[in-house]
Amino acid sequence: xxxxxxxxRPEKVNDVLAALFEADVRGLTVSTARGHGGETxxxxxxxxxKVMMALVDKVRIxxxxxxHFESLAVDAIVRSARxxxxxxxxxxxxxxxxxxxxxxxxxxxxxxxxxxxxxxxxSYIDSHx
Amino acid sequence: xxxxxxxxxxxxSLPSDISSADTAWILVSAALVLLxxxxxxxxxxxxxxxxxxxxxxMMSFCSLGVVGxxxxxxGYSLAFSEGNxxxxxxxxxxxxxxxxxxxxxxxxxxxxxxxxxxxxxxxTAAIISGALVERMRFSxxxxxxxxxxxxxxxxxxxxxWGPNGWLGAMGAxxxxxxxxxxxxxxxxxxxxxxxxxxxxxxxxxxxxxxNVPFVLLGTGLLWFGWFGFNAGSALAANExxxxxxxxxxxxxxxxxxxxxxxxxxxxAKMTAVGAATGTVVGLVAITPAAGFVGPMGAVAIGMIATFxxxxxxxxxxxxxxxxxxxxxxxxxxxxxxxxxxxxVFASEAWGGSAGLMEGNSSQVFTQLVAVLAxxxxxxxxxxxxxxxxxxxxxxxxxxxxxxxxxxxxxxxxQAISSGEGAVLLTRTTRAPAQDASSKxxxxxxxxx
Numbered sequence: 001x002x003x004x005x006x007x008x009r010p011e012k013v014n015d016v017l018a019a020l021f022e023a024d025v026r027g028l029t030v031s032t033a034r035g036h037g038g039e040t041x042x043x044x045x046x047x048x049x050k051v052m053m054a055l056v057d058k059v060r061i062x063x064x065x066x067x068h069f070e071s072l073a074v075d076a077i078v079r080s081a082r083x084x085x086x087x088x089x090x091x092x093x094x095x096x097x098x099x100x101x102x103x104x105x106x107x108x109x110x111x112x113x114x115x116x117x118x119x120x121x122x123s124y125i126d127s128h129x
Numbered sequence: 130x131x132x133x134x135x136x137x138x139x140x141x142s143l144p145s146d147i148s149s150a151d152t153a154w155i156l157v158s159a160a161l162v163l164l165x166x167x168x169x170x171x172x173x174x175x176x177x178x179x180x181x182x183x184x185x186x187m188m189s190f191c192s193l194g195v196v197g198x199x200x201x202x203x204g205y206s207l208a209f210s211e212g213n214x215x216x217x218x219x220x221x222x223x224x225x226x227x228x229x230x231x232x233x234x235x236x237x238x239x240x241x242x243x244x245x246x247x248x249x250x251x252x253t254a255a256i257i258s259g260a261l262v263e264r265m266r267f268s269x270x271x272x273x274x275x276x277x278x279x280x281x282x283x284x285x286x287x288x289x290w291g292p293n294g295w296l297g298a299m300g301a302x303x304x305x306x307x308x309x310x311x312x313x314x315x316x317x318x319x320x321x322x323x324x325x326x327x328x329x330x331x332x333x334x335x336x337x338x339x340n341v342p343f344v345l346l347g348t349g350l351l352w353f354g355w356f357g358f359n360a361g362s363a364l365a366a367n368e369x370x371x372x373x374x375x376x377x378x379x380x381x382x383x384x385x386x387x388x389x390x391x392x393x394x395x396x397a398k399m400t401a402v403g404a405a406t407g408t409v410v411g412l413v414a415i416t417p418a419a420g421f422v423g424p425m426g427a428v429a430i431g432m433i434a435t436f437x438x439x440x441x442x443x444x445x446x447x448x449x450x451x452x453x454x455x456x457x458x459x460x461x462x463x464x465x466x467x468x469x470x471x472x473v474f475a476s477e478a479w480g481g482s483a484g485l486m487e488g489n490s491s492q493v494f495t496q497l498v499a500v501l502a503x504x505x506x507x508x509x510x511x512x513x514x515x516x517x518x519x520x521x522x523x524x525x526x527x528x529x530x531x532x533x534x535x536x537x538x539x540x541x542x543q544a545i546s547s548g549e550g551a552v553l554l555t556r557t558t559r560a561p562a563q564d565a566s567s568k569x570x571x572x573x574x575x576x577x
Contacts, residue, residue, distance in 0.1 A: 010180075011532040014334045034550065044551065045541045051551035053537075085529065 001096040001108055002070045004063045007035060007089040008081040013059045019080035025063060025073045026114040033060040039087035058089060064099055064112045148236035154366035155237050155245055161357025162248035166193050166255050168350030172405070173259050174544075175343025176454050180534020181263045182339060182544035188258035188270055195271050196254045199278045200247040207283035209246065214295040216284045235364055245361060250278050250286070253310045259454035260318035263336075264328050264531050267539045269522035273514060277317060281510045285313050285503050301499035302475060302482070302492070304373065305362035307417025307468040308503045315461020316507035319452060324515045325524050327451030329531055336453075341401050348405040352381060355412050359419035369480055373419035376427035377412065383431030384411025391439050406459060410438045413463035418471035421481030426474035434466035465500050472496040 008016055013030065020028065034055040042053040065073055074091055082088055101111040170189035177185045196204070206221035221227050221243075229238040254274035261270065288296040289303045296308075303309055330336060338344060359377040363370035388407025389399045414434035415427055422430065441458035452458070472493035475484030483489040515524060530538040537543060 009532070011534075014330075041552075042537050043541065043554070044537065044543065050554040052554055053550075054552045055550050083529065083532070 001099055001112060002065055002067060003094045003096045004061075004065060004070065004073050004077075005092045005094070006061045006063075006077045006081070007033065007037075007058050007091075008061065008077070009083070009087065009089060010057055010059050012081045012083070012088075013061075015080040016061065016077055019076040020063070020073060023072045023076040025065065025069060025076065027064065027112065029062040031060050031062075033058045037087060037090065039085075056087065064096060066109045066112055146236055147231055147238065148365070150366040151236045151364065152238065152241065154370065155241055155361055155364060158357035158361025159241065159245040159248055161354045162245070162252065162361065163193070163354075165248075165351055165354035165358065166190065166252050168347045168354055169252060169255050170347070171343045172347030172351060172409070173262065173454055175340040175345075175347060176338040176402070177262055178336060178534065179339035179545055180536060182536065183540055183542055184267065184535035185258070185262045186544075187267065187540065188262065188265075189255040191271060192251050192255035192258075192274055195275050196251045196278045197247060199275045200250050201243075204250055204278050204283050205243050205246065207279060208250075208286040209243070209291050211292050212287065214293050214298065215288070217287045217291050237364060242364070245364075246286075249306060249310060249358070250282050253282055253306070253314050254278055256311070256314040256456060256460055257318045257321060259456040260322040260452045261325060262453050263535065264525055265321075265325055266523060266526050267535070269518050269524045272522055273321075273518045273524075276514050276518070277511065280514060281317065281507055282309075282313065284510075285309050285506065288502070289499065296499045296502060299498070300482070300492075300495050302421055302471050302496065303417045303468065303499065304420045304471070305359045305416045307413070307464045307471070308499050311413050311416060311460040311464025312468065312500055312503045313507045315457050315464060316504045317511035318456035319450070319461065320508050320511045321515060322450060322452045324512070324519075327449065328453065329528060331451040331453075332449070338402060344402055344405045348408050352377075352408060352412060355416075359416060363420060369420045372424075372479060375424050376415050376419045376422065379424055380415030380427040380431035381408045381411030383428040384408060384414065384435045387432045387435040388439060391435070395443075406438075406442070406455070407435055409459050410435055410463040413460055414467035414470065416464070417467045418474065421471055421476070421479070421484075422474040423476045423479045426476060426479075426486075430467060430470045430474060433470060434463055437466055438462050465504075468496050468500045469493060 006016070010032075017028075017030075035058050036055055039056060042056070044051050044053060061077070063073055070093060074093065077091055099108050099111040100106070166189055170186040173189055174182050174186035201224055203219075203222055205224065205227070206219055207217045210217040210220040212218035224240075224243065227239050227243050229240060231237060232239050232242060235242060254277060257274065257277070258265075258270065286309050288294040289301060289309050290297060296303075301308070328336065356374055356377055360370045360374035363373055385404055385407040388403050388410070392399050392403045411431040411434070414430050418427070418430055438458045441462050442455050445452055445455060445458060450457075471481075471484065472495065473485040475481040475487075475489075475492060477483045477487055482492065484492050518524065526535060526539070
């Protein structure tokens with residue numbers, strides 16, 4: 001099993017979720033984050049005070065997947081989150097020692113397999129496309 | 130002001146037809162109408178995404194400065210000096226001849242009338258911004274509303290309210306600005322939305338209000354200010370002002386209840402944004418009618434005007450027209466319905482001229498001509514102005530700025546931040562170079 005941690009631009013989150021849905025990747029956690037990856041600092045001005053926004057708003061997406069889904073998920077994220085500018089984000093893939101589904105006690109691959117793959121849990125995303 | 134006794138001397142020489150009561154009420158009314166523009170900033174600002182909140186609020190707020198100046202320099206003259214049937218003259222350019230003596234037929238100082246009307250011009254321009262938010266370049270917007278006030282608002286205002294204006298002479302009824310303010314702004318808004326194009330995420334993602342309490346706050350303040358807008362349009366502290374005040378109270382009540390009912394029938398939930406929108410539609414619809422219809426007429430107008438606006442919003446949100454905050458549905462259609470319905474419910478008994486309900490069917494036709502004239506002229510002239518501005522200042526921001534949100538790229542500020550976590554730039558901290566390519570992957574410099 002792998003844990004995929006992707007840091008992406010907030011304005012690209014919707015595209016990423018849609019791409020992951022199309023790649024049949026289900027089950028993820030999204031949180032807001034602030035960070036810095038070498039992009040141009042934004043200078044803001046408040047009355048006489050000039051400040052440099054060293055930390056930029058980002059969104060962190062965490063996905064636990066079985067091994068054969070790893071490249072599918074990574075490709076989907078890269079494809080959907082890329083703008084070509086500095087600050088598009090990073091993807092970290094780490095090995096996972098053990099996964100437990102709390103409800104059933106299922107372990108590892110069973111635990112990261114969606115209960116009902118036929119039932120689209122993210123169907124609202126592409127209702128417009 | 131050169132001499133301490135000068136104001137007193139001026140006071141004693143005032144003509145006796147100045148009424149203290151009328152002057153006091155219009156002084157308050159002008160301040161109430163001025164408050165409507167920051168109120169609109171909250172109403173609109175709450176409905177956009179947080180990354181564009183400041184930009185959206187600034188679009189309303191900065192109308193105060195830009196249009197206020199334009200109004201004093203030339204707008205007032207083009208709207209309210211003699212001129213011809215189509216546009217005012219240049220007699221009051223730079224407020225020449227606008228003094229403390231009343232205009233003909235009025236009981237308040239001329240200068241106060243000019244300021245009161247200026248607050249109308251300000252909010253009218255600000256209303257347009259609702260269709261352009263989250264993608265328009267701020268400088269182009271300011272240039273547009275300045276020009277729009279001169280070349281669209283002032284003529285239409287002159288047609289209806291100015292001396293010799295052709296719509297006023299024809300007998301068109303517009304008590305406080307259904308045609309001049311709301312239909313006029315609604316037409317300019319739709320043309321702007323079409324020319325600038327929809328937001329890049331429109332129709333692809335859900336674009337939700339970031340702060341619904343702001344929307345309710347703005348609505349409450351708009352309603353409060355609207356008492357000055359409508360009851361102040363009596364230009365006197367008299368019976369008509371009281372009637373307009375009561376109608377400004379009743380029509381939004383009816384419209385809000387109707388909107389909540391429609392919401393409940395459609396989705397079995399009564400939404401807060403719906404309650405706010407219904408209230409504003411009621412306010413817009415009663416504006417042209419406030420001093421001409423009885424209180425039950427106001428209730429009827431509030432209820433009836435809600436239906437087309439409600440349907441228009443349902444339709445618009447599925448269409449390709451990104452009139453982002455529904456200026457056309459709330460102000461365009463609301464103003465149009467109000468302007469037509471005043472022809473139906475105008476009541477001689479309440480001090481207006483007779484409408485359809487009292488057997489005068491021609492009034493509805495007169496109203497229709499006035500609305501169509503304002504609609505057509507505003508759309509055409511606004512189209513030309515957008516194109517002119519676009520030659521000098523591109524109307525639309527760059528795509529990546531739109532993605533990041535306009536607050537930081539255009540204003541260098543954020544609406545909501547913790548206030549911490551930024552690096553203070555002092556003489557010992559170097560500001561980052563503007564050239565992005567030279568410093569890609571440069572390590573973070575935080576030490577001073």
